[in-house]
Amino acid sequence: MAAITMKDINKRYGDGFHAVKDVSLDIADGEFVILVGPSGCGKSTLLRMIVGLEDISSGELRIGDERVNEKAPRDRNLSMVFQNYALYPHLTVYENIAFPLRLAKTPDKEVDERVRRASDLLELNEHLDRKPANLSGGQRQRVAMGRAIVREAQAFLFDEPLSNLDAKLRGQMRTEISRLQKRLGITTVYVTHDQVEAMTLGDRVVVLRRGVVQQVASPRELYENPVNLFVAGFIGSPPMNFISATVVGDRLHTPFGEWTLPPSRSLDLSGHDVVLLGARPEAFEDASVVSDTVRDHGVVFDATIDVTEWLGNEQYAYVPYEAPEDIRNRLADLERELDSEAMRTQLVVSLDASSRIAEGTPASLWLDLRRVHVFDPESETNLTVQAMQERGEQAPDAAGNGDQPSPAASETGEAPTLP
Ligand SMILES: Nc1ncnc2c1ncn2[C@@H]1O[C@H](COP(=O)(O)OP(=O)(O)OP(=O)(O)O)[C@@H](O)[C@H]1O
Ligand SMILES: [Mg+2]
Numbered sequence: 001m002a003a004i005t006m007k008d009i010n011k012r013y014g015d016g017f018h019a020v021k022d023v024s025l026d027i028a029d030g031e032f033v034i035l036v037g038p039s040g041c042g043k044s045t046l047l048r049m050i051v052g053l054e055d056i057s058s059g060e061l062r063i064g065d066e067r068v069n070e071k072a073p074r075d076r077n078l079s080m081v082f083q084n085y086a087l088y089p090h091l092t093v094y095e096n097i098a099f100p101l102r103l104a105k106t107p108d109k110e111v112d113e114r115v116r117r118a119s120d121l122l123e124l125n126e127h128l129d130r131k132p133a134n135l136s137g138g139q140r141q142r143v144a145m146g147r148a149i150v151r152e153a154q155a156f157l158f159d160e161p162l163s164n165l166d167a168k169l170r171g172q173m174r175t176e177i178s179r180l181q182k183r184l185g186i187t188t189v190y191v192t193h194d195q196v197e198a199m200t201l202g203d204r205v206v207v208l209r210r211g212v213v214q215q216v217a218s219p220r221e222l223y224e225n226p227v228n229l230f231v232a233g234f235i236g237s238p239p240m241n242f243i244s245a246t247v248v249g250d251r252l253h254t255p256f257g258e259w260t261l262p263p264s265r266s267l268d269l270s271g272h273d274v275v276l277l278g279a280r281p282e283a284f285e286d287a288s289v290v291s292d293t294v295r296d297h298g299v300v301f302d303a304t305i306d307v308t309e310w311l312g313n314e315q316y317a318y319v320p321y322e323a324p325e326d327i328r329n330r331l332a333d334l335e336r337e338l339d340s341e342a343m344r345t346q347l348v349v350s351l352d353a354s355s356r357i358a359e360g361t362p363a364s365l366w367l368d369l370r371r372v373h374v375f376d377p378e379s380e381t382n383l384t385v386q387a388m389q390e391r392g393e394q395a396p397d398a399a400g401n402g403d404q405p406s407p408a409a410s411e412t413g414e415a416p417t418l419p
Contacts, residue, residue: 001030001154001155001185001186001187002029002063002064002154002155002187003026003027003028003029003031003062003063003064003187004025004027004050004061004062004063004155004187004189005025005026005027005060005061005062005063006023006024006025006026006027006050006059006060006061006062007024007059007060007061007062008022008023008024008058008059008060009022009023009046009049009056009058009059009060009061010022010023010056010057010058010059011042011045011046011049011054011056011057011211012057018211019042019045019211020042020045020046020049020211021042021210021211021212022059022212023046023059023211023212023213024059024213025206025213025216027187027189028187029187030185030186030187031187031188031203031204032178032181032190032201032202032203032204033188033189033190033202033203033204033205033206034189034190034191034192034197034198034201034202034204034205034206035047035189035190035191035192035206035208036191036192036193036194036195036197036198036205036206036207036208036234037193037207037208037209037214037234038193038209038234038337038338039193040210041208041209041210041211042208042210042211043159043191043192043193043208044159044191045211046191046208047080047157047159047189047191049061050078050157050189051073051076051078051080051157052068052071052072052073052075052076052078053073053080056069063076063078063154063155064154076154077151077153077154078153078154078155078156078157079147079148079149079151079153079155079156079157080148080156080157080159081141081144081145081148081156081157081158081159081161082144082159082161086144087132087140087143087144088132089131089132089133090131091131091132092128092129092130092131093119093124093127093128093129093130093131093132093135093143093146094115094119094128094129096132096143096146096147097115097118097119097124097143097146097147097150098111098114098115098150099147100147100150100151101114101115101150114150114152115128115146115150117150118146118149118150119146121149121180121183121184122142122143122145122146122149123142124139124142124143124146127139136169137164137165137166137169138165138169138172138173138176141161141162141165141173142176144161145177145180149184153186154187155186155187155188155189156181156186156187156188156189156190157188157189157190157191158177158188158189158190158191159191160191160192160193161173161177161190162174162192162194162197163192163194170197174197174200174201177190177201178200178201190202195234195235195236195237196237198219198235199219199222199223199235200219202219203218204216204217204218205217205218205219205222205235207222207230207231207234207235209230209337214227214228214230214231215227215228215231219235222235223236223280225382225385225388226240226278226373226382226385227381227382227385227386228375228379228380228381228382229242229276229278229334229375229377229380229382230334230337230338230380232278232373232375232382233334233335233338234338236280238281238316238348239348240278240279240280240373241278241279241280241281241284241347241348241349242276242277242278242331242375243255243256243276243277243278243279243321243323243347244274244275244276244277244323244324244327244345244377245259245274245275245276245277246273246274247269247272247273247274247275250266250269252275252277254277255321255322255323256301256302256303256321257299257301259277259299259367259369260369261369261372261374262297262369262370264370265369265370265372265374265384267374267383267384267387268387269374269383272376272383274324274327274377275374275375275376275377275383276327276374276375276376276377277372277373277374277375278372278373278374278375278382279367279368279371279372279373280371281316281348281349281350282350283367283368283371283372284347284349284350284351284365284366284367284368285349285350285351285352285355285365285368286351286352286355286356286357286364286365286366287363287364287365287366288355288364289351289352289354289355290366294368295366297368297369297370298366298367298368298369298370299366299367299369300364300365300366301364301365301366301367302362302363302364302365303319303321303347303362303363303364303365304319304320304360304361304362304363305317305318305319305357305358305359305360305361305363306318306319306320306359306360307359308351308357308358308359310353312353313353314350314351314352314353315350315351315352315353315355316348316349316350316351317348317349317351317357317363318346318347318348318349319346319347319349319365320345320346321345321346321347322345323345326377327345328345330377331345349365372384373385
């Protein structure tokens, strides 16, 4: 097991395409890091450079305390699990797991010990004599992981290992990988474009956009304090709502009325004519179910709900609204780039399951202004998070990573290093 350190890593492909740009990242020994981003953002390229399947154009890669740029893949002693986990169909599960040990001419007794230890861990004991064709997708996945485990590699690297599985199995495997990683305590880098996987699996998540790191943070930090529109729109489902607002002094003119941010969220917006307000669905509520003490922290406004979706424990309501054309275009661009759910000019609000608001009727909604973010539509920066960082406020990070430096600060260079 080892730490993985990347310093200003770049990848230029033969045809000149600059796929990975100045990526610097410190992955601690035993840490579980997720690389996430839309298709083509450079996730696989970065992973393949770590494993050694792709040359590093510039920058330095260290595994443990050793520079490995020039090392062949087999000398890096990393274990990679791919999307289609190439099992040998003619070999049994046992021999599939044993494969790397056979290659290394490991004595039979040791092979047997290691395979059985891995199969215990992966609960594959009753399948050891079977062929991969007769296994379920999840079992095959575990065999592939078994092969990675017996090698006693320095780190596990996964490239979208679950993308071939159906939704239910994916959920199960996700939990299983997470559990296994904790049990083994092995440094893991995991690529996915699925933001749910990103949020549930990792200690830290690296969000990539066109080869550039946007933010490195715990899932909770990404969710609560995304540094820009891209991260805000990518993380979270349904996505964050964006509402255009015209700045008039300290008042924000929105399609839903005039709002003033509370002191905890106030910002110097001089120099900005138009901003985008970001609010997660759960920052809204049916005004009639909000208690009087809480109500004062937000605003109540009228809206017409066009669709509601009741999910038993919660419900979503959709509120279309008008926005200026350039804002609409910007949101549409972002939506295309994120390859995501619609970020149209509609609010998706989460309401208490007890709410009786009906479709097609005017309703009174409440928005918690303490949970609103202000974005600059030009630079796409989250001005609220920027101001927090400038004030030196440690962004609240309840994920228990208290002793890690704020990754957004140290690794993207977008903010001062926090104490
Ligand atoms: N051999 C190559 N030559 C030139 N460009 C390449 C090559 N391989 C990949 N690219 C480009 O580099 C970019 C990053 O590719 P990469 O495979 O790393 O994306 P990704 O983030 O893994 O996407 P996906 O989610 O679709 O797997 C893409 O724009 C791709 O077209
Ligand atoms: Mg890929």
